[in-house]
Amino acid sequence: MPVAVPVPEASATKLRFDSVLIANRGEIAARIQAACRALDLKTVCVCSEADRDAAYGKTADSFLCIGPSSATKSYLNKDALLLAARLTGAGAIHPGYGFLSENAAFAEAVEKAGLVFIGPDARSIAIMGDKISAKRAMIAAGVPCVPGPDTALPDDPSAVAQIALEIGYPVIIKATAGGGGRGMRVVAQAEQLHDAIALTREEARQAFGSAELYMEKFLRHPRHIEIQVLCDSHGNAVWLGHRDCSMQRRHQKVVEEAPAPGIAEAIIAPVGEACVKACQQIGYRGVGTFEFLYEDGAFYFIEMNTRLQVEHPVTEMTSGLDIVQEQIRAAQGVALAITQADVSCNGHSFECRINAEDPESFLSSAGVITGLNLPQGHGIRVDTHIHAGYKVSPYYDSLIAKVIVHAPTRAQAMETMRRALGDTRIDGISTNIAFLQALFQDEAFAKGETDIHYLEQWLKLRSKP
Numbered sequence: 090m091p092v093a094v095p096v097p098e099a100s101a102t103k104l105r106f107d108s109v110l111i112a113n114r115g116e117i118a119a120r121i122q123a124a125c126r127a128l129d130l131k132t133v134c135v136c137s138e139a140d141r142d143a144a145y146g147k148t149a150d151s152f153l154c155i156g157p158s159s160a161t162k163s164y165l166n167k168d169a170l171l172l173a174a175r176l177t178g179a180g181a182i183h184p185g186y187g188f189l190s191e192n193a194a195f196a197e198a199v200e201k202a203g204l205v206f207i208g209p210d211a212r213s214i215a216i217m218g219d220k221i222s223a224k225r226a227m228i229a230a231g232v233p234c235v236p237g238p239d240t241a242l243p244d245d246p247s248a249v250a251q252i253a254l255e256i257g258y259p260v261i262i263k264a265t266a267g268g269g270g271r272g273m274r275v276v277a278q279a280e281q282l283h284d285a286i287a288l289t290r291e292e293a294r295q296a297f298g299s300a301e302l303y304m305e306k307f308l309r310h311p312r313h314i315e316i317q318v319l320c321d322s323h324g325n326a327v328w329l330g331h332r333d334c335s336m337q338r339r340h341q342k343v344v345e346e347a348p349a350p351g352i353a354e355a356i357i358a359p360v361g362e363a364c365v366k367a368c369q370q371i372g373y374r375g376v377g378t379f380e381f382l383y384e385d386g387a388f389y390f391i392e393m394n395t396r397l398q399v400e401h402p403v404t405e406m407t408s409g410l411d412i413v414q415e416q417i418r419a420a421q422g423v424a425l426a427i428t429q430a431d432v433s434c435n436g437h438s439f440e441c442r443i444n445a446e447d448p449e450s451f452l453s454s455a456g457v458i459t460g461l462n463l464p465q466g467h468g469i470r471v472d473t474h475i476h477a478g479y480k481v482s483p484y485y486d487s488l489i490a491k492v493i494v495h496a497p498t499r500a501q502a503m504e505t506m507r508r509a510l511g512d513t514r515i516d517g518i519s520t521n522i523a524f525l526q527a528l529f530q531d532e533a534f535a536k537g538e539t540d541i542h543y544l545e546q547w548l549k550l551r552s553k554p
């Protein structure tokens with residue numbers, strides 16, 4: 090008599106979707122589409138009226154216009170995106186970065202519509218979106234944080250003054266609902282505390298609809314170092330090394346690199362392990378980034394980004410992993426195929442953000458790209474959606490391409506970047522390429538001796554005769 094053979098447990102490997110709607114535009118829409126294709130997933134691209142001619146639309150399985158050029162009416166229009174998914178039969182939505190990528194209400198609406206949100210669940214997004222609850226979650230996992238209470242500032246002025254005294258001046262006031270440099274103010278001495286709080290509170294109320302604030306010790310000359318994590322929905326998590334993103338102007342990153350130079354494995358490994366523990370404790374799924382300030386040999390957590398980041402390629406180069414494919418696999422419910430022991434960091438990688446902007450004013454520069462030469466060769470990668478004849482639209486951020494290099498050493502990677510930038514020619518619009526070339530000639534940068542204020546100071550010095 091035939092014996093019933095038990096069917097293997099299917100739930101862990103059963104895929105949750107076979108097509109993905111990409112709720113974004115530009116280089117990241119093209120990047121996500123490539124990852125979907127590699128995973129044999131059908132792609133649905135959406136666009137605003139300004140992006141109708143996008144090349145990635147032509148290679149998608151479906152391509153629809155979801156609204157006018159203004160992002161509010163297209164890429165930020167939740168109902169239009171959900172309708173587009175329903176019309177095309179998409180099983181999942183990838184939000185990319187920016188737009189709705191860290192919007193807990195959207196993540197929830199996507200799941201309520203019976204679709205998969207390619208990212209963490211709404212609860213994880215909400216915990217990290219509230220900077221006080223994020224800090225609490227980090228403390229619970231043993232992640233080092235900036236000195237200061239994990240509670241909102243009270244209304245009583247003398248109680249607030251007491252907190253500042255305990256922390257020690259200078260302090261920084263931040264909006265609980267802020268992040269990415271919005272809604273914060275440095276206070277140098279007690280006399281300025283009261284007014285600073287009133288101003289920041291009002292700004293926070295206006296910008297975020299929440300007047301809640303918290304206070305931290307202000308670190309004067311830190312570096313911005315971040316840790317990339319990857320988690321599945323089965324409780325497995327790994328950290329994929331670190332990046333230095335100190336080269337910023339007005340909270341916009343300009344150059345990123347992996348690994349962060351001069352950081353000993355022995356001092357960062359416990360921090361990476363604590364990040365992994367934090368992910369497991371909150372039930373985090375997908376990719377994420379823990380942002381730290383690093384000063385005088387110590388790490389201080391500031392924020393977690395619950396999305397795929399612009400600078401993910403430098404970690405792809407050093408880890409050898411396709412972070413976007415891993416993120417999609419995690420959303421499918423597939424268990425991580427690697428453990429921490431499989432993660433390594435090979436060589437060094439830089440990314441330059443090529444922006445369509447005026448080199449003097451930094452104002453974005455729209456227009457038609459009349460001629461284009463992109464760099465190529467061993468150790469050079471370009472993530473972009475542009476081509477000759479492409480019209481750079483004034484409606485969106487000015488990022489038009491990312492030049493990414495990879496070489497055995499940091500010095501060699503810098504040399505490869507100099508060559509790659511020298512081979513890049515974009516005609517018809519203004520770009521920041523000459524500025525990036527000058528930066529890759531800078532001695533302090535070459536030595537890895539920079540902090541978060543370096544680039545703005547460098548620009549000030551350069552603008553003087």
Ligand code: MV4
Nearest residue numbers: 235261269270305306307308313337391392541
């Ligand atoms: C800080 C800080 C100094 N001390 N927090 C800016 C963006 C947001 N993610 C947090 N930011 C900062 N928080 C304390 N306690 C300095 C900054 C900061 C900064 C951080 C990272 C990269 C560039 C920056 C530029 C100015 C200020």
